[in-house]
Amino acid sequence: MGLLNIVDLKPGMTIARDVIGKNGRLLVPRGAALTEGHLRVCNIWGVTEAEVFDTSRDEAREATFDAIAPGALKVAAAQAAVLFAGCNTDHPAVSELLRLRIIELALEAGGNGSAGPAITVLADTGEAGEEDIPPAPPTPTALIAGDEAMGSFPEVYFELQSALDNPGSSDAHIADIIGRDPGLTARLLKLANSPLYGFASRVDSLARGVMMVGARELIQLALGLTVIDKFKDIPPGLLSVRQVWEHAIGCAVFARILAFQTEKLSMDRLFVAGLIHDLGLLVMLKKIPRHMARIMKTVRAERIPLYAAERRMLGYDHAELGQAMMQKWRLPPVLCEIVGAHHHPEAAADLPEAAVVHLADLMAVASGVGFNGSPHVPPLSPVAWDSLGLPLGALAVALSQAKRQIRDITSSFLD
């Protein structure tokens, strides 16, 4: 008997516990022999796992490897081992992500006919000599001080934010605020119309967008894009802009899906948080590229998480820097905290939300979406995992759902 991922369920298996869908729908009763129809119904209603009599979870996991050519499997396992190095693979969730990654890699290799490396190989800038690097600013505040672009954020955004926070504000009032700065209106509209939204919808006027759509989400999306827009001029070489975008989008999509699966968290807010969670990393890449090059080298050599290498060298990490930056911009405190806590969410006041971005970041790396400067999956916070209350089977489903969403967003935006 065992709890199996939805993808591991096979027709003919006998259900050991009622499979209940959303709204309390009884989808498959205990004792039923599974049919293709049942599996379709389970997928329709978002079932991620089900308990069967026939086999255990471990047996089912083993069985998934049986279908793969041993050679491809071996290569895939070796590649995944590097990716998950320094990760607590004893944790069931990490172990599950590792297994799914191995399968994915093996199948990709099988499909391509080769088992080529799937990890982005960083360009060696050759600028990593210690003697050449001046000391970095000692604190996040010092790092961002004195930079006009870094230190300010459009005033209208904050007026808008406060108007939105005031339940007495009318839509006309919000439109007035935006209308006062036509330049900003245009920029926000341009940003808002970027397909990166994931809604793929066009906003003719932000004021009308405020009226028709969830205003808060719209502004937050605009914010996320504004932030990223500031880092168009990251020096080439260390990381490609596209890789950073992809990782951000990946994390945003995973955050949205995990929020969906928890059935209680705001999908839009967590999408934005996912999008800007590595704001600090972008600042570092722009301001102290040579330090970053050395940090990345350390990461690869010692197989330690990026933030750990940053802390060792700078005394602070990109999460802290990002939070400091956002606080300076007077962005919503919840958002600041989520970004700041994405590597140690157990400390965050809004634990489940911080946990979502934490896990989303981890999953984006684990599934090889984009690149954030580290070839390794960051360690999972068990407290964060537990706070979400997600079934293990949700991971495989999230990966499968994210694959399409990330593809849809990146293809319309980046290609």
Added chain:
Amino acid sequence: MDSEKQLALFQAQIKTLEVEKETALQALRAAASLGHFATSYTKYPSHIPILAEMAARVREMIKLAAVAVYLVDETTNDFTLAFSDGAGSGFDPEAEIAELIKDQTFAFALGLNRTSFATARDGSSQILLHPLSTLSRTRGMIVALLAQPKRTITDITLALFTVVANACAQALESFELYRTIDTIRLGLEDRIEKRTAELQEAFERLRVVLDSVQAGVAVVDAATFTIMDINPAGEKMIGLAHADIVGRTCFESFSAAEKGNCPIVNRGLAESTDEHTIRTSGGRSIPILKTAIPATIKGRPCIIECFVDVSEQQKLARLREDVERMTRHDLKSPLAAVIGLPEAMLNDPGLSEDHKELLHTIHDAGVKMLTMINSSLDLYKMETGTYKLRAVPVNVTAVLASVLADLEDLALSRRVQVRIVHEVPNPPDAPASPDTPFYLLGEELLFFSLFANLIKNALEASPKGGEVRVRLVPGHPALVAIHNQGLVQEDMRGRFFDKYASSGKESGTGLGTYSAKLIATNLGGQIGFTSDPENGTEVFLRLPAPGSEENAS
């Protein structure tokens, strides 16, 4: 900023405002009609018109190559294709959603209350997904193929799309609810219809019976004595239309009773039958026999009046009497000649003895016939209760002698002896002999007829060679008993004295014992009989004798 740039900016702002205004108006117009689907949809036999209407509306908002609607099968929880258009687009909704279901993109879209998009299997077309759900229940999914670039769809449009989809889901729910209620209603209607039909049938049956009976039937309100309803026969009798009779009181219509003296209401009778006449609208009097019974209709005390027109019966009876009287009278007239002419001819001295003898025979037969007609007339009178008895003391011994002389031939042919026995009181006043006078009070002719009938019957009933014994017992009343050794058949005993009762004798008219009983009764006496195998049959008569018991003592 120079003035040229400023102008350009203003122009751009005006243009934006114009577009905005137009879109806002459009949105308002759309919103006004989108929010609800016509309630008449609930009258449709299926939900397809709702889906078709929804598809038509969303097509006005977004260019769509094809629209398919999946609905939840509540038994299997699967999504099944309920509606699909745009067949020419090459859109295969089943294949598309199979893919979307597989990686749970479908499940994700189902969990959103807004539009989401997914790339189609061809890798370029965009599929629009929108769930159909109400607050309480997920009902289905709209799956459409976009015919315009995704990014040209405005947020307003998408928001309106959601309004339409939600309204559609609501309409589906209403429809389903309506169907459920309708099913229940139909079931109830069916039952009511059946019951109504049964009641109608029962009512019709009753109505047909009431309408076709010849008796008048009327319902009278017991409180006001007004007629509430009357059947056609009643209308005909009274000679007024239904509407003219209803509302009148029963007293002015068909009741003999006075107000305040109604036998049902005032005297509390459970049934009252009386005979009287009603005056018709044409001024004619109709004799009726009316029965009234109390009843309750719709909780109100009523009287059911049932009356029969007896005028025809009365007329018939009178006619029959007239015919019978005339027949008898017409028979008597010719007899005057039959009796009178032989008497006149006998005065002719030239007649031979033989001829005289023949004339006597004719005369006697005439007289006898006259007597018979008269007695039959008397019998008729007795029957109708109009006979007036002129009772005088009659010597029955002499009458019996005459009877026996008449029946001599019969007695001889059946070899039956007739014996007259005078039973004397104990101790006897005088020696009894067959010729001893025995006086009874009545008319000689009636006694003759009475005894002739009974003795003739006894002779016929007696076994051959037997004896018929006539006992005469004086007293008040006196007893005359006629005994024979025969037995009255079992089936005859109960109706021995009934008119036309006959045991199948060849010459039996069934009138003998009947007229005997009539005469006995008219003489003020009684008649009865005993019959058993051991003692044979004895018909006994208790008749008044001259000198009442009081006088005698």
